[in-house]
Amino acid sequence: MKVYLGKDRIRADRDVTASHATVRDLCRRIEGEGHKLYMDNFFSSPDLFDELMTKNITCCGTSRPNRKGLPDDFRRRQFRLRKGDIRVRVRQNMTALVWKDKRDVYMLPNMHSPPAEGSFCDEHGNAIKPAVVADYNKHMGYVDKADRMAKSYGICRRTWKWTNKLFFHLLDLTILNSPIRLKSCGANWTHRDFRLALVRNMLEFAGRGPPRPQRPRGRTPAVRSEPSRIGEITTQHWPTSSSSKLRCRVCSSRGKRRGVRTKCEKFEIGLCVSGCFRDFHTKATFR
Known part of the structure; x- marks a missing residue:
C-alpha cells in the first residue's frame, strides 16, 4: 500500500509517469515470481507492461485510447464499430484490442492469446464477451466486492480529516478480512455477525477494567484545598x-x-505581617 500525498517532483523529472512509478514500486516484492497483475485504465500503459514483463510479471487491464505506445488508429479512435465488433493489434507478446458493447472497451493484455477479429453476437443480438474481458471482470470484481463489503458497515465519515479517514478505512478492511480468514479455517461467520461479536467482546472487556477517575467539574479553585492551621475560624489565628x-x-x-x-x-509568637504570618500557618515546614 502507498498513500498518495501529491505529485512527486523527483519522479516528474524522469521519463516515466507518476502512476507508472507507483506500480513499479509496489511490485518490487513480487518480481521474478510469475504473478499476474490486473489494473484499471488509470495505471495501464504499454511501457509499464513491457517493464513488468522483464520482471516476470504479466498484466491485463483496460486502457485509455490516448496512451503513449498504442497504435495510431487506437489513439485517433478511427474505428466505427457496431455491437459485438472486435479489432485487434498485436506487437510481440502484447495485444491491444477494442470491443464494442454498449460503448467502446479498450483492453491491453500480455497474458492472453489475441482473440479473432470480427463481429460476435448471440442469437438475441447481445455482444459476446471475449475471454480477456471475462477474465478481467472476474478478477477486478474482487476489488469492487471488497470495497462494497467494507463500506456496508463503514466507520468513516466524509467530514473527517483525511488521516482519520485513512485509519478507519484500514480498520474496516481489517475487520472485513477477519471473517474471511476464519471462514477459510472452517468457521461460518458473516461480516455482520463478526462485527456484532467484536463489539460485544470490546464492551465486555471495557467493563472489566478499573473505574476511570471522575474529573472534577467546574473551575479549579484558586486556593489549595488541603487543610491548614488557618483553615477554621474557630482556631482564632489572627494577627495582633x-x-x-x-x-x-x-x-x-x-x-x-x-x-x-x-x-x-x-x-503568642512573633510573625511578620507581610508574608511570614501566611507562610507559618499554611506551609508544612513550619508546623
Whole structure:
C-alpha cells in the first residue's frame, strides 16, 4: 500500500509517469515470481507492461485510447464499430484490442492469446464477451466486492480529516478480512455477525477494567484545598499587636534576625505581617 500525498517532483523529472512509478514500486516484492497483475485504465500503459514483463510479471487491464505506445488508429479512435465488433493489434507478446458493447472497451493484455477479429453476437443480438474481458471482470470484481463489503458497515465519515479517514478505512478492511480468514479455517461467520461479536467482546472487556477517575467539574479553585492551621475560624489565628518587641519565628528559621511588634493571637509568637504570618500557618515546614 502507498498513500498518495501529491505529485512527486523527483519522479516528474524522469521519463516515466507518476502512476507508472507507483506500480513499479509496489511490485518490487513480487518480481521474478510469475504473478499476474490486473489494473484499471488509470495505471495501464504499454511501457509499464513491457517493464513488468522483464520482471516476470504479466498484466491485463483496460486502457485509455490516448496512451503513449498504442497504435495510431487506437489513439485517433478511427474505428466505427457496431455491437459485438472486435479489432485487434498485436506487437510481440502484447495485444491491444477494442470491443464494442454498449460503448467502446479498450483492453491491453500480455497474458492472453489475441482473440479473432470480427463481429460476435448471440442469437438475441447481445455482444459476446471475449475471454480477456471475462477474465478481467472476474478478477477486478474482487476489488469492487471488497470495497462494497467494507463500506456496508463503514466507520468513516466524509467530514473527517483525511488521516482519520485513512485509519478507519484500514480498520474496516481489517475487520472485513477477519471473517474471511476464519471462514477459510472452517468457521461460518458473516461480516455482520463478526462485527456484532467484536463489539460485544470490546464492551465486555471495557467493563472489566478499573473505574476511570471522575474529573472534577467546574473551575479549579484558586486556593489549595488541603487543610491548614488557618483553615477554621474557630482556631482564632489572627494577627495582633505585641506590647514588647518579638523576634519573627519564620525569619529566624531562615537565618534572618528581625524584630517585630506583631504576633499570632493563638500561638503568642512573633510573625511578620507581610508574608511570614501566611507562610507559618499554611506551609508544612513550619508546623
